[in-house]
Structure formats: structure tokens, C-alpha cells
Amino acid sequence: MAPTLKEILRPAMPPRLELSGITKRFPGVVANDGVGFSVAAGEIHALLGENGAGKSTLVKIIYGVQQADEGELRWNGAPVSIESPRAARRLGIAMVFQHFSLFEAMTVLENIALGMDDPPPQRELEAAVRAVLDTYDLGLDPHRDVFTLSVGERQRIEIVRALLQNPKLLIMDEPTSVLTPQEVEQLFATLRRIAAEGCSILYISHKLGEIQALCESATILRGGKVVATCDPRSETARSMAEMMIGGSLKDVARRDGAPVGPVRLAVDGLSAPGEPPFGTTLKDVGFSVRGGEIFGIAGVAGNGQNELLLALSGERLEEVTGDIRIDETCVCGLGVSARRRRGLAAVPEERNGHAAVPALSLSENAILSARTRKRLAAGGLLRLGAAKAYASGVIEAFSVRATGAAAKARSLSGGNLQKFVMGREILQDPAVLVVSQPTWGVDAGAAGFIRQAMLDLAARGAAIVVISQDLDELFELADRIAVINDGHLSPARPLAEVTVDEIGLLMGGIHGAAPRPATSERAA
Amino acid sequence: MSAMLLISVVMGIAGAATPILIAALGELVVEKSGVLNLGVEGMMLIGAVTAFAVSVHTGSPALGCLAAMLAAALSSLIFAVLTLTLTANQVATGLALTIFGTGVSALAGAPYVGITTTRLGSIFPQALAEDPWLRVLFGHSPLVYLGLILTFGVWWFLARTRTGLVLRAVGEGDEAAHSIGYPVLKIRYLAILFGGAMAGLGGSYFSLVLTPMWAERLTAGRGWIAIALVVFASWRPAWVLAGAYLFGAVITLELQSKAAGFNAFAPEFLSSLPYLATIVVLAVISAGRRSAKTRAPACLGRPFRASA
Numbered sequence: 001m002a003p004t005l006k007e008i009l010r011p012a013m014p015p016r017l018e019l020s021g022i023t024k025r026f027p028g029v030v031a032n033d034g035v036g037f038s039v040a041a042g043e044i045h046a047l048l049g050e051n052g053a054g055k056s057t058l059v060k061i062i063y064g065v066q067q068a069d070e071g072e073l074r075w076n077g078a079p080v081s082i083e084s085p086r087a088a089r090r091l092g093i094a095m096v097f098q099h100f101s102l103f104e105a106m107t108v109l110e111n112i113a114l115g116m117d118d119p120p121p122q123r124e125l126e127a128a129v130r131a132v133l134d135t136y137d138l139g140l141d142p143h144r145d146v147f148t149l150s151v152g153e154r155q156r157i158e159i160v161r162a163l164l165q166n167p168k169l170l171i172m173d174e175p176t177s178v179l180t181p182q183e184v185e186q187l188f189a190t191l192r193r194i195a196a197e198g199c200s201i202l203y204i205s206h207k208l209g210e211i212q213a214l215c216e217s218a219t220i221l222r223g224g225k226v227v228a229t230c231d232p233r234s235e236t237a238r239s240m241a242e243m244m245i246g247g248s249l250k251d252v253a254r255r256d257g258a259p260v261g262p263v264r265l266a267v268d269g270l271s272a273p274g275e276p277p278f279g280t281t282l283k284d285v286g287f288s289v290r291g292g293e294i295f296g297i298a299g300v301a302g303n304g305q306n307e308l309l310l311a312l313s314g315e316r317l318e319e320v321t322g323d324i325r326i327d328e329t330c331v332c333g334l335g336v337s338a339r340r341r342r343g344l345a346a347v348p349e350e351r352n353g354h355a356a357v358p359a360l361s362l363s364e365n366a367i368l369s370a371r372t373r374k375r376l377a378a379g380g381l382l383r384l385g386a387a388k389a390y391a392s393g394v395i396e397a398f399s400v401r402a403t404g405a406a407a408k409a410r411s412l413s414g415g416n417l418q419k420f421v422m423g424r425e426i427l428q429d430p431a432v433l434v435v436s437q438p439t440w441g442v443d444a445g446a447a448g449f450i451r452q453a454m455l456d457l458a459a460r461g462a463a464i465v466v467i468s469q470d471l472d473e474l475f476e477l478a479d480r481i482a483v484i485n486d487g488h489l490s491p492a493r494p495l496a497e498v499t500v501d502e503i504g505l506l507m508g509g510i511h512g513a514a515p516r517p518a519t520s521e522r523a524a
Numbered sequence: 525m526s527a528m529l530l531i532s533v534v535m536g537i538a539g540a541a542t543p544i545l546i547a548a549l550g551e552l553v554v555e556k557s558g559v560l561n562l563g564v565e566g567m568m569l570i571g572a573v574t575a576f577a578v579s580v581h582t583g584s585p586a587l588g589c590l591a592a593m594l595a596a597a598l599s600s601l602i603f604a605v606l607t608l609t610l611t612a613n614q615v616a617t618g619l620a621l622t623i624f625g626t627g628v629s630a631l632a633g634a635p636y637v638g639i640t641t642t643r644l645g646s647i648f649p650q651a652l653a654e655d656p657w658l659r660v661l662f663g664h665s666p667l668v669y670l671g672l673i674l675t676f677g678v679w680w681f682l683a684r685t686r687t688g689l690v691l692r693a694v695g696e697g698d699e700a701a702h703s704i705g706y707p708v709l710k711i712r713y714l715a716i717l718f719g720g721a722m723a724g725l726g727g728s729y730f731s732l733v734l735t736p737m738w739a740e741r742l743t744a745g746r747g748w749i750a751i752a753l754v755v756f757a758s759w760r761p762a763w764v765l766a767g768a769y770l771f772g773a774v775i776t777l778e779l780q781s782k783a784a785g786f787n788a789f790a791p792e793f794l795s796s797l798p799y800l801a802t803i804v805v806l807a808v809i810s811a812g813r814r815s816a817k818t819r820a821p822a823c824l825g826r827p828f829r830a831s832a
Contacts, residue, residue, distance in 0.1 A: 065703060085705035101700035103693050104822065114693050115704055119686070 014077030016041045016200040022071035031057040037219040044201045046211040049221035050443040063095045064088040092168035096158040104147040115161040136190050152183040169200045181504035208237035261291030264463035265432045270322030272311040280304040285489040289463035296478030297467045304487040305467045309436045313346035314339040341372050343431030355421045358410035363391035373428045398423035415446035436467040531660045538668045541772030543729040545671040548750035548764045549678050550722025557715035558695035558823035562618025564723050565747025566625020567596040571727030573629040576738040585644040585732045596724025597717045604716040611827040636738045644732045665733045679761040695821035698828040756806030774798040
């Protein structure tokens, strides 16, 4: 490939941002240990690493949210100290956060004004915002309330907010984890344009395919240290993943063409009201899952996934209409415990506070969901010995890294707690398992383990429903797939017959930016 | 005769509504910043006794009002240090502030029981203020007009100024506001101090306008009504105004019916009516599906630690 003008000019200029020897310690852990790398002007640079590798801390240091204990930051060749986000913005550093720093009950314009140090009067600001929206082809209404927007639209607010400052370095923290494939494409087009205009981009992600598509160089972190730098375009996703985890990657063993049994879960005409304050109403959802089958439900967060899980698990009973059958017995109107007794286990998206009580020990958390099927609370009294044995069994079988059954749930990392929660349900041998976002925010090693455990459970004859917005995950696991959009569920299709693009189109946005799934006509 | 009665009813309504209105507007700003201060009743009592004492010693009720604001703001500073800097539980600390305010006002007020002071005078010429007809416009205490101006001022501040926007942002998402770089704790400190000053000013109305004298527990639970008003008014200043005047109306009705010798109900029932009616009416109005603009600030009552 012939060098572009940009690449020829690069060596003459000092890097836009250069880090050397950055060290940051927290009580009991070194988050960054002598980290150094540099980003040139107009370069799209990836920062790769597992959860806990120190990416977020490093970014917070660059953006002035935290201060490094040791090390030096150079900006255009000159040493700088960045004491606050305001100081970072003055240098020309802008950031788009992973968890958006947006205010739900305020308008797009108010949110943008809040993100600026000296916003002009509202009318001028609105004109400036509209100019940026036009220049970069971003669709967004400045006067909409944020809570009515899809995640992709929310991210555009952050991007506009950042671009209004004419940044020299734009930091993107895990920007695509919540976007549909089409939204990702659009984002990448925008980012390439911004970079072409000379702005450097620091792109944090663990999605290797995207990094290969977008970035020109990558720094890989593991355990707070830089373990490699590479050109993602000349690496494979697998080789970068192995650098990230520092070992070889295990393949998930698929069982294609496995025999499927009778229908174990049948849902028909299920409707439920949206959870306040911003929920989506579930409208006439119907599907069925056979034993040995994994049924995938794709969708952008906030399209009724939460409501569906609560209606299936039995947590929400009021105003829920429709038919839910487990092994051909109707369980409508039955509560969570009664459904568990009939073999329905559910794992909600939120690990801390919904699937597990953070302040309780693992064995106490085991009692909470396994008390009926494993008789851990016979006659109203806790059987602590049995609970401890069960929790220890889960810890061992799912290689949960914890100090033991007495460890508090909140002391576990996200991936380990998720392994425990999944193990707690799977070892009860449920007839039907409903899981929402099983590997959300979980590192690659644990995610592979959890997926394998679900495949094994299906092989033993259980029916599994996986609700996820991670399409890679669904295409790896599911036998059939459907899309939930604005509370409607599209007809299910065998995995072999659909492409990622089709599913992505069906996912659309919160308010049906894309064509509606066919079921919406039935509901209307 | 009936026209005269009507005028005195209007005067009564404004009088009963104003202290609640002023205290509630202060609490509204506090809650919009994400802090729940249940110490309003205590701060009002501290304001009432301070206003009275300063007025007795200096002979100036206006100075009394200022001192009341200062004293109540100081007491709210205790609350702010405990809940913001030391991240103590806001509900418990607020209740403690009310108990403290009740006790300390009774102690400090003991020497003043049974004496009177000058009423806070009118700002209009006597001819207007005491005219039997025009007094319905000009005869109110200055604090009544101030309450109306404050209602507009608080609305304007929250809806139209940059500082107000930042204050709402801090109440809507403290972590987000912090990550953008706003000083969450500083803004909450200032909001709490403002809330304290307003509670104190509302309290001074009892001892300098309604009855120019001091008695223990003079505010009779109006601080709690102010807190309830903020919630049922869905954190909107205009609704706080409406709620406060509704409360004032029912209280005036009760007093007038007592004065007219209406005794079909037990007096205790009549005395509870204003509280009951206000809460029922506001609860009914604000019930049902709420939009995002009228729900509680997302961080209300949640302690904030500037963390990683």
C-alpha cells in the first residue's frame, strides 16, 4: 500500500498525545503499571484489553478525571498535567463515555449545553448544533427529551457535544457495545471523517472485528501493563484476542443438527405494560422453544426485553395477559417460586441487585433461587450446610474465582458473579432457562465458559431462551432467532436462513426507525 | 358586609399561605439539586425564634427577618456537612435537624414567651395599606409579595439560567455531572443554604407577621406541609404556589367557620382539615401517569461520593 500524505508527514511532527510510565495504584491493585504509548495526529488508535485490564483508568487519567501517581503525559510534544476534565477540554481532548453522561429528563440541547464550558445563548447553540448535525449527517432533533431517544441517538448527542469543541483528540470508550450493526457502520463513517480532518481518535473496545475495520494501530493492555502494540490490519481477531487474554482461545463446541425434543416452553399472545418510568409495552409476543433448542431474541436495549423477562419469570403478574406453558402446563398467574418448581429458571440482565443480593454471601444467594428445587429451606428453616455445599459445587463446576461459599456476592468481579449466577440456575437442571444478556460486560474467557455451559444444558434436553443485543453471541449459540423491537417480536427464523444484516435491520431503533417486524400488523 | 368578609378572607388566605410557600420554594431548590432535607420544620422554628429575639432587642422586624435567614441557613449548614461531606443518611439527618430545631428554639425562646414585638410593617403608604377596599392589594405583609416574586424567580432560575440548568443536572445525574466536571457537592451546599434561608424566612413570618409573639412549636407542623407540597406539586414552582394558597384557603375557611359559630364537627376535625384537604387534592391531581418532566429528581436522597 502506498503511503498516504498523512503517513509521510507524520514523523516530522511530535505525536498528538504521548504517555510514558503512567502508573496508578488503588488500594490492593495496580490499575496501570508503567503504561506508555503515543497517538499521532489524525490517527485512529485502538486501546484493547479485557475488563479490568486498566483501559478505563488510563482513559480517566488522560481526560483528567483521575491523576496518575507516576508518569508523564505529553501533548504535541510538551509535557502537561491534566487536573480536571475542564483542563482536558481546554487542551482539545473530548470524550464520549461508555455509560453516557446524559440527563434523561432534559432535552438534547440542554444536555449539550451542560457538556460545554462556555455555551453560547440557546439560539446560537442550536444553530451550531444543527450545523454539526448536517456536516456529519447525524439525525437528531435538538428539542427531544433524552429518555425518548434510542441508544444510538443518545450516543450522537455525546458525539455532537464533543465535536462542538473542535477536538484534537477524541476518546471513544466502548462506543459500539449498544449499537446495531447499521448504527456501527454509520458511526465508523463519521469517525473516519473526523480523523481525516486531523483529529486523533483513541478507540477503546474489546470487539476485535471492529478494531480491524477502523483502527490503524493498537495498544494491548493486560493486568495494567502494555503487553503488545500492533497494526490491527495485519493481525487476525484470534491473534489479538490471544494477546489480550495471554493464552490460547478455546472454541465453543457447537452441536449442529442435534436432535430436538418436544416443545417445552410455549408463549402465546403475551402482553405486559412497560416498567416505569421509561419502559416499553410488550405487545402480543408469541414463540415456542423445544427441548434441546436455544432460541435467540435480538434487540436494542429498551425494546421490551426487560418486560419480557419479568413476564416469563413471573416477577410481573399484574396486567400481564397471554399464555405461558411449560411442558404443556399453563403457568399463567403463578409466581416466581411456583414457576421455578415447574422447572423455569430465569437470569436477569442486572447481576448485582437483581440476580444476586450484593451484601449476601454466595451460599445465601444460592438459597434465594435454589431453595425450592434443591430443598435448601425445608419447612421454613434454612439448611445452611446444604446451601454451602450447593454453592461450593457451583463455584467448583463453573470455576468461579471466589474465596469460597462465604464470600459476599459484591466481592466478585462481573464475570465471576455471572458464572456463579448461571451455575446456580443450570445445576438445578431447569426444564426452561431464560437468560438476558448472559455475557454483558463479561471478559472473553468467562463468556466462552458461560456459552459452553448453555450449549451443554441444551444438549441435556432443556429449552433455552437467550435475550441479547450481542449478535455475535446469538449467532454462535442460537438455533432459531427472532428480533424484539418496540415490544413486538418478529417471527422466529432458523439461524441458517438469516444474515447479521437482516437481523440488524429488524433491530432498528427504539421507535422503529427500521421497518417493523411483521407481527406489528397482527397487533394493530 | 359580605364584601368586607370576602376581603378579610383573601387577606387570611395570603397570610396562611405565604410561610409555607416560601419554605417550600427553598425545599424545592434543595430537592432539585438531589438532596432531601426533612429539617424544614426545625429550621422554620429556628428562624421564628431568631426573628422574634432580634426584633425585640433591636426594635427592627426587618433585621429580624434577615437574622432568621442567617440562623436557619447556619443550621442547614450542619445538615449539609453531615450529609454531603460525611455522607450521612439524609432522611435521618433531616429528622434530627427538626428535633434539634424544635428543642433549641424552645430553649432560646423561653425568656421571650408572653412578650410582644412590632409587626413587620407594610411597604405601601398607610392610606393604601389601610384603605378598607384597597388593602386587598396593598395591605399585605411585604413577605406575601416576596413569596410571589420568589415563585417566579425560582422558576426563572431553574428553567432559564445556566446555573439553574447545572443545578437540575446535579439532581438528575450526580455521577454524570461529576464526570463532565461540575462541582456536585458545592452546588448542593449552596442549594441547602438557600433552602435553609428560605425556611428561616418562612419561620419569621409566624413570629413577626401572623402573631407578633413567640410560643413553643409556633410553626405547628407547617414545615412538613411545605415538604409534602414540593412532592405533590411535582417539583414545579407554580404548583407549589397553587398548593400553598389552597392550604391557606382551607385554613381560612376553618377559622371563619369557627368564628361564625359553626360547630357541627369536632374542632379537632376542623383543625386537621387544611392538612388533609391539601394533601388529598394534590395527591389526586398529581396521580396517574407522570411524564419525565414531573417526576422526582433521579438522585433525590442519594449520597454522592466523588469516586473513581
